[in-house]
Amino acid sequence: MGEDTVGTAADAAVAIQGVTKRFGDVVAVDNIDLEIADGEFFAMLGPSGCGKTTTLRMIAGLEFPTEGSLKIFGDEVGTLPPNKRPVNTVFQNYALFPHMSVLDNVAFGLKMQGASKKDAASAASEMISLVQLGGMEKRKPSQLSGGQQQRVALARALVNKPKVLLLDEPLGALDLKLRQEMQTELKSLQRELGVSFVFVTHDQEEALTMSDRIAVMHDGELLQVGTAEELYDRPVNRFVADFIGQTNLVDATVVDDDVIALGNGTKIMAPNPYPAGTKVSMSLRPESISIGGPDDIPDEFEQTSLRGEVTNVTYLGHSHVYTVAVDWMPLEVRTNATPTSVVYEPGSQVGIWWDRRSDWVVPDEGYGS
Amino acid sequence: MTTTSPAPSALATPEFEAANEKQKRRRGFLLALPAYVYLSLFFAIPLFIVVVYSFATRTRSGGTALEEWNLDSYRKLGEPIVTDILLRSITLAVITTVICLLLAYPFSYFLATRKETTRNIMLVFVMIPFWSNFLVRNYAWRVLLGNDGPVSQLTETIGLGETTVLFTPTAIVLGLVYGFLPFMILPMYAAIERMDWSLIEASRDLGATGFQTFKKVTFPLSMPGVIAGSILVFIPSLGAYVTPQILGGGKKTMLGSYIVTQFLTARNWPVGAAVSTVLMFVMLMATLIYFRKGGRTL
Amino acid sequence: MSSTQKELRGASKWALSANAVLVYLFFYAPIALLVLYSFSDDELVGRWGGFTLDWYRAFGENDEVQGALGVSIRVAIISTLISVVLGTMSALALERFRFRGQKIFDALLYLPVIIPDVTMAVMMLLFFTQGISLLDSILGIQISKGIATVALSHIAFSISFVSIVVRARLAGMNEKLEEAAQDLYASKWQTFRHVTFPLIAPGVIGGALLALTLSLDDVVITQFVAGPGSTTLPVYVFGLIRRGVSPLINAVSVVMLAASILLVLLSSLAQRARGGQAT
Numbered sequence: 001m002g003e004d005t006v007g008t009a010a011d012a013a014v015a016i017q018g019v020t021k022r023f024g025d026v027v028a029v030d031n032i033d034l035e036i037a038d039g040e041f042f043a044m045l046g047p048s049g050c051g052k053t054t055t056l057r058m059i060a061g062l063e064f065p066t067e068g069s070l071k072i073f074g075d076e077v078g079t080l081p082p083n084k085r086p087v088n089t090v091f092q093n094y095a096l097f098p099h100m101s102v103l104d105n106v107a108f109g110l111k112m113q114g115a116s117k118k119d120a121a122s123a124a125s126e127m128i129s130l131v132q133l134g135g136m137e138k139r140k141p142s143q144l145s146g147g148q149q150q151r152v153a154l155a156r157a158l159v160n161k162p163k164v165l166l167l168d169e170p171l172g173a174l175d176l177k178l179r180q181e182m183q184t185e186l187k188s189l190q191r192e193l194g195v196s197f198v199f200v201t202h203d204q205e206e207a208l209t210m211s212d213r214i215a216v217m218h219d220g221e222l223l224q225v226g227t228a229e230e231l232y233d234r235p236v237n238r239f240v241a242d243f244i245g246q247t248n249l250v251d252a253t254v255v256d257d258d259v260i261a262l263g264n265g266t267k268i269m270a271p272n273p274y275p276a277g278t279k280v281s282m283s284l285r286p287e288s289i290s291i292g293g294p295d296d297i298p299d300e301f302e303q304t305s306l307r308g309e310v311t312n313v314t315y316l317g318h319s320h321v322y323t324v325a326v327d328w329m330p331l332e333v334r335t336n337a338t339p340t341s342v343v344y345e346p347g348s349q350v351g352i353w354w355d356r357r358s359d360w361v362v363p364d365e366g367y368g369s
Numbered sequence: 370m371t372t373t374s375p376a377p378s379a380l381a382t383p384e385f386e387a388a389n390e391k392q393k394r395r396r397g398f399l400l401a402l403p404a405y406v407y408l409s410l411f412f413a414i415p416l417f418i419v420v421v422y423s424f425a426t427r428t429r430s431g432g433t434a435l436e437e438w439n440l441d442s443y444r445k446l447g448e449p450i451v452t453d454i455l456l457r458s459i460t461l462a463v464i465t466t467v468i469c470l471l472l473a474y475p476f477s478y479f480l481a482t483r484k485e486t487t488r489n490i491m492l493v494f495v496m497i498p499f500w501s502n503f504l505v506r507n508y509a510w511r512v513l514l515g516n517d518g519p520v521s522q523l524t525e526t527i528g529l530g531e532t533t534v535l536f537t538p539t540a541i542v543l544g545l546v547y548g549f550l551p552f553m554i555l556p557m558y559a560a561i562e563r564m565d566w567s568l569i570e571a572s573r574d575l576g577a578t579g580f581q582t583f584k585k586v587t588f589p590l591s592m593p594g595v596i597a598g599s600i601l602v603f604i605p606s607l608g609a610y611v612t613p614q615i616l617g618g619g620k621k622t623m624l625g626s627y628i629v630t631q632f633l634t635a636r637n638w639p640v641g642a643a644v645s646t647v648l649m650f651v652m653l654m655a656t657l658i659y660f661r662k663g664g665r666t667l
Numbered sequence: 668m669s670s671t672q673k674e675l676r677g678a679s680k681w682a683l684s685a686n687a688v689l690v691y692l693f694f695y696a697p698i699a700l701l702v703l704y705s706f707s708d709d710e711l712v713g714r715w716g717g718f719t720l721d722w723y724r725a726f727g728e729n730d731e732v733q734g735a736l737g738v739s740i741r742v743a744i745i746s747t748l749i750s751v752v753l754g755t756m757s758a759l760a761l762e763r764f765r766f767r768g769q770k771i772f773d774a775l776l777y778l779p780v781i782i783p784d785v786t787m788a789v790m791m792l793l794f795f796t797q798g799i800s801l802l803d804s805i806l807g808i809q810i811s812k813g814i815a816t817v818a819l820s821h822i823a824f825s826i827s828f829v830s831i832v833v834r835a836r837l838a839g840m841n842e843k844l845e846e847a848a849q850d851l852y853a854s855k856w857q858t859f860r861h862v863t864f865p866l867i868a869p870g871v872i873g874g875a876l877l878a879l880t881l882s883l884d885d886v887v888i889t890q891f892v893a894g895p896g897s898t899t900l901p902v903y904v905f906g907l908i909r910r911g912v913s914p915l916i917n918a919v920s921v922v923m924l925a926a927s928i929l930l931v932l933l934s935s936l937a938q939r940a941r942g943g944q945a946t
Contacts, residue, residue: 079379082850089850093843096847108861394766407823411822412790419790476687499931502923508912519700611886614905653781
């Protein structure tokens, strides 16, 4: 989708404002604000127990918020039971009704809404063909493979034409190959239908490849919402920097707007908005670092370079991963492996450098790794 | 019932959440209520009455006077007649439990190591006696052990003379084992079956002999089943009434028969109630121990 | 689990197999002989005197036996129906809800299972004796022990067994299925009717068959609470046995045994019908 025109509250598919959910003394979701646009493929990402599933369940109506506003297309729904909300869910492990055929599973929602048996069945068959399960209507869920069950779960939810489709770890139960296949399929299905998909996952790669935007949650808090590039290149704190992809987090102190000083005193060019003296961390992606001999550092990178010793090399086929110790501070460096590339053995003295746009300064508070 | 059902599109508030929780709790309570009331009326109150009666006094006419509460009935439990019966009951119940253990353990182990289909068929044939009429099964032994019964005929034919087991403690134990063996097998089988078999392999792999493995690994792992089975056999054996009546001839009574006699013939209700209370207490303790030890199901 | 890990070797395998044969022989030989003798044309119960159906004919013609059988069946049906409803409701309450007094209720529900039946018999006897005289003296209502007191006592222990069986089934059922139904526009009642109930039905049927069996088998409690005219078949047979064995008892016993076995097979079928699909 070209420019991000995230709508205003009125036409946002889901608008969450100041929503908190407490279970006894445990704060599962802590005062979050979030807007999901119509037609958006939106991921909620975080480690288990971060509150992402609780948030999804609140949108579905399976939990009620302790407080806050939850709107779907402008209508307040926070206190509506799940059967009164225009959303449907694809459950983790699918939760298909084991005693019903595929057809009855898919027709269930329509029947509950009062559709006649005939109408429900014909709409259900149509949806079953759409997810490429034509001919399997009579089977029981236990007679289907994992991938097929997941399609039934999708059909069962989508046949109701929900305004928002919620997916709870939808691909978690599938093996790697099938998962990659389904990622593409989900994505194209979503484009075809134009319905907002909100899905919960703990797998950052899945979130990065599939979604238009991603919300990163931790300990009930919403840390950052943005596109994959925004999260990857401009994380708001150490947790996001570390959780999305791999990164080197180096402790530092702000010197001025453009310069920070590392623990060993080395000054590094790193534009930042923090006042001098602030403790910060520099996030540096392993793949944006170049490696060479101690004297190979090009002049223009002098202010974004360090010298150290290789302590470990791992060959990954397409790349080499070096651990470079800079005054006992280990940094990971990843270089493309080509037949001509020089390999630095452990013990070699090396220089490492990077483009000044590749380092990124995050505040030091919270979420150490 | 008009519960406070908030307007459909209200903003979520802590009050709404609390009201919703409360409504859910009430729904659960209402669902439990009929059985709750029923069991309070027809179980808890009767239980209470028995305990009350155990402190009452027997009148000369065989009635029960509730006015003067005392511990006479419990004192009576110390008299030789009762302690004899108690000791005999405990001895027979222990012997029964031990025999059941010895038969059931290898059986359950064997069962748990069969292929699934074989195992299921074997299990059904354990379930049949488990569910079959207890009275009838005891009666079968009465027929077998009778004067000219098949067992006696057999022993006479092979020159061992007439069998005179009927109406002896041996017959009672035989009947109890026959009646309660499934109670031992089922929990024991369940425990052995869900054991982590790789641990046994690991033990063998580490050089333990078959016996060492059994002693150090298999047996401790199957302990929950052993405890559950023992309790399930010991408790009903202790309170058995039907078996001593049919196979023991009622000559040397056990605890269960003694209680029944106190109520139906001797008409000494307070003493009967006191013995019942003690029996109940023992049973409760055993159950608590079982749950403490991590037992889950009975 | 691979079978290689559980392979038994040599001598221990022989010993275990022999023990298993012994156990089954122990279980079934007495039953088989009892069945055999029930067809024996001999006044002595343990002797073979040629084949006859006389004892079954006597069973059919004996009014007392038929009367007791009728009482047994009526009591079993009434107590099963009521205990299945109450037991299933309490299983749902305990497994799907949290409410005040839940722990006490749970304990109260467990007690009838573990209490020795002699104790329970005494409890019910005292309760009904007291209750009947209380009703007479306060309200002037005259009632006596009969089918009602027997059924009430049977319900008191059956509720617990039904509830345990249904609870096990509910615990094995994925709660997400109920959430899924609600997410698909089912009301609470529709969720129960279309999802929860069909999935726990085998447990409910199993519980019902268990309640039926328990009611049909009970001797001790029934003996204490039955009045004249409400003697059940087991109580009647128990009375006969205490006076001595007879070929008629053989026949009656075999009929009771057949009924038990039929119920086990039915229940194992019920469990298998949708077995293992509840998760």
